[in-house]
Amino acid sequence: MSSTQKTLIKLCVVLLLSGSALFLPDMLPEGLINPIQARVVALFIFAALMWILEVIPIWTTSVAVIALALFTTSNYSLKCFKPKRFDQTQVNAIVDKVLDKDSCPILHTAFVEIPDPTDEDPEHKKLITPVEDLKANIKETLNKKGQLTSDDIYATITTNVLKYSDNCILGSKTEKSKVAKLEEVIKSPNSTPEEKANAEKWIPMYKQAAVELQKDCAEFNTPEIRSAIKDIKIINLTQQKSIFATFADPIILLFLGGFFLADAATKYRLDINLARVLLKPFGTNPKYVLLGLMSVTAVFSMFMSNTATAAMMLALLTPVLALFKPEDRGRAAFALCIPIGANVGGIGTPIGTPPNAIALKFMQDIGLDVSFGKWMAFGIPFVIVMLFIAWVLLLKMFPISQPSLDLSKELKGKFLKTPKAIVVYITFIITILMWVIPKEYHGLDSNSVAVIPIAVFSITGVITKKDLKNMSWDVLWLVAGGFALGVALSETNLAKDMINAIPFGDWSSTILLIAASCICLFMATFMSHTATAALLVPILGGVASAMLAAGSMTNAGAVVLLVTVAFASSLGMALPISTPPNAMAYATGHIEQKGMAVSGTILCIVGLVITILMMVGLGAMGFFG
Numbered sequence: 001m002s003s004t005q006k007t008l009i010k011l012c013v014v015l016l017l018s019g020s021a022l023f024l025p026d027m028l029p030e031g032l033i034n035p036i037q038a039r040v041v042a043l044f045i046f047a048a049l050m051w052i053l054e055v056i057p058i059w060t061t062s063v064a065v066i067a068l069a070l071f072t073t074s075n076y077s078l079k080c081f082k083p084k085r086f087d088q089t090q091v092n093a094i095v096d097k098v099l100d101k102d103s104c105p106i107l108h109t110a111f112v113e114i115p116d117p118t119d120e121d122p123e124h125k126k127l128i129t130p131v132e133d134l135k136a137n138i139k140e141t142l143n144k145k146g147q148l149t150s151d152d153i154y155a156t157i158t159t160n161v162l163k164y165s166d167n168c169i170l171g172s173k174t175e176k177s178k179v180a181k182l183e184e185v186i187k188s189p190n191s192t193p194e195e196k197a198n199a200e201k202w203i204p205m206y207k208q209a210a211v212e213l214q215k216d217c218a219e220f221n222t223p224e225i226r227s228a229i230k231d232i233k234i235i236n237l238t239q240q241k242s243i244f245a246t247f248a249d250p251i252i253l254l255f256l257g258g259f260f261l262a263d264a265a266t267k268y269r270l271d272i273n274l275a276r277v278l279l280k281p282f283g284t285n286p287k288y289v290l291l292g293l294m295s296v297t298a299v300f301s302m303f304m305s306n307t308a309t310a311a312m313m314l315a316l317l318t319p320v321l322a323l324f325k326p327e328d329r330g331r332a333a334f335a336l337c338i339p340i341g342a343n344v345g346g347i348g349t350p351i352g353t354p355p356n357a358i359a360l361k362f363m364q365d366i367g368l369d370v371s372f373g374k375w376m377a378f379g380i381p382f383v384i385v386m387l388f389i390a391w392v393l394l395l396k397m398f399p400i401s402q403p404s405l406d407l408s409k410e411l412k413g414k415f416l417k418t419p420k421a422i423v424v425y426i427t428f429i430i431t432i433l434m435w436v437i438p439k440e441y442h443g444l445d446s447n448s449v450a451v452i453p454i455a456v457f458s459i460t461g462v463i464t465k466k467d468l469k470n471m472s473w474d475v476l477w478l479v480a481g482g483f484a485l486g487v488a489l490s491e492t493n494l495a496k497d498m499i500n501a502i503p504f505g506d507w508s509s510t511i512l513l514i515a516a517s518c519i520c521l522f523m524a525t526f527m528s529h530t531a532t533a534a535l536l537v538p539i540l541g542g543v544a545s546a547m548l549a550a551g552s553m554t555n556a557g558a559v560v561l562l563v564t565v566a567f568a569s570s571l572g573m574a575l576p577i578s579t580p581p582n583a584m585a586y587a588t589g590h591i592e593q594k595g596m597a598v599s600g601t602i603l604c605i606v607g608l609v610i611t612i613l614m615m616v617g618l619g620a621m622g623f624f625g
């Protein structure tokens with residue numbers, strides 16, 4: 001079977017399974033899920049299967065998710081998919097209750113067949129009743145709003161009623177008043193006596209209706225009506241702007257700032273020179289050189305792409321590995337230390353790996369502030385502990401026979417002293433310091449600080465148009481797809497309804513934490529870490545938000561949950577397919593899959609246990625407030 005046939009079969013399976021979710025409203029008990037939420041379930045299944053099976057590159061799946069969310073769930077969907085945003089029946093019932101026939105009968109009386117002077121269709125003579133006109137205006141106004149609350153609905157209804165009452169007498173800027181139109185009928189030589197008589201009859205009634213309408217507005221403020229407005233079911237709040245905004249989310253710019261730093265460091269050999277300086281203290285003893293390589297890789301991975309870091313370090317290591325004898329198992333240790341350092345090191349900072357950025361975004365969305373420096377305060381100690389454990393494990397599993405290694409021969413060069421290189425050094429130092437120093441001292445959050453290297457390197461020509469084209473835009477689009485999925489889950493109320501259906505309030509936060517992190521680790525072992533986080537973090541962010549609202553989880557508990565899931569996403573490194581650094585290291589031919597699986601599995605489990613104990617401990621100590 002050819003690769004094209006396999007791809008088509010996978011695609012058919014994905015479309016069949018995701019498409020079947022569209023029938024959930026008919027298959028499940030009535031009212032459990034609405035059609036718009038069924039579309040989001042189908043979108044979620046589509047994304048999960050496409051990311052797992054990799055029918056197309058994972059970043060293109062994210063683009064498809066954004067497009068489908070726009071076309072099927074937003075306020076600018078295709079006409080055939082146009083979703084309802086709220087229960088119109090409930091709104092109409094409230095309008096009818098206040099503007100009842102007894103207090104304002106004219107509003108419930110159909111007009112006589114008076115031709116509208118502005119109507120181009122001579123056959124169209126019957127005018128709509130004012131109440132239906134009001135309902136249509138209210139519906140249109142509510143559909144335009146970005147967010148809907150009971151206060152928004154109350155203000156919209158009362159404003160439209162008052163506006164209509166004013167228009168009855170005064171008219172508006174865009175339309176003549178109803179009274180003015182009737183007066184034109186009276187003055188028109190083309191009007192029949194019957195039409196003029198009807199117009200004279202309706203004019204005083206209209207003026208009286210305007211007065212009654214203003215009086216009736218007071219009735220909207222009664223507890224009964226307020227309660228009815230509060231009970232209106234909001235079906236969908238997904239806005240086109242919300243989905244498009246995922247491309248330019250502040251976290252995306254935070255990541256882009258990291259890309260600018262990484263590319264500038266590589267272009268002006270800052271990475272190679274730093275590696276030479278950082279590795280020098282580790283001497284020539286192979287055991288300590290191993291620790292040095294892993295540590296330097298981890299440091300670079302905190303600010304550069306894990307994949308780019310691994311590629312660079314493996315390229316430096318290639319001539320070194322050639323020095324080992326064929327029977328020396330130490331080659332595997334050196335080859336494995338690079339992906340381990342890259343995978344673990346990325347955990348240390350919010351920009352080190354996409355799962356961190358995704359978790360940070362959803363924490364910010366629910367009002368939890370974890371600064372760049374605070375993340376590093378717990379992230380870097382975790383990285384140090386994990387690197388030490390990994391070092392000991394590699395030495396035990398793959399004993400090194402090589403007596404000595406001198407990497408100084410492979411890492412030659414000096415720090416550049418050109419003006420642009422100096423700009424890179426200064427900008428690098430300033431950006432890192434401002435990320436680490438709490439924003440209370442300088443006023444900028446991590447996202448804003450990330451704009452500094454983007455602006456400086458662009459203005460000074462450090463990063464050119466050609467460099468810009470070569471950046472990892474696919475990673476940014478992949479992350480944006482996860483954000484769009486989160487928007488769809490949240491603004492269609494699917495996440496809220498799912499959470500309300502599960503008694504999370506009765507659950508222990510610890511059990512939820514362990515279950516979520518284990519599921520995340522399992523998924524991350526077999527699929528992209530970013531895709532794993534993009535799928536799970538939006539759901540768990542909704543869970544945390546609901547439990548915060550219910551009082552069954554503290555702010556610290558929510559931070560612990562989301563950070564632990566982000567860490568678990570990055571710890572999935574047991575197989576060559578788990579991460580690109582693993583795949584590149586495996587491709588060197590110095591590692592057996594069994595060795596990678598055993599060492600990776602041990603580090604996964606140990607890392608997850610340490611993560612849970614560390615985060616629970618920090619939460620109990622009040623580290624997160």
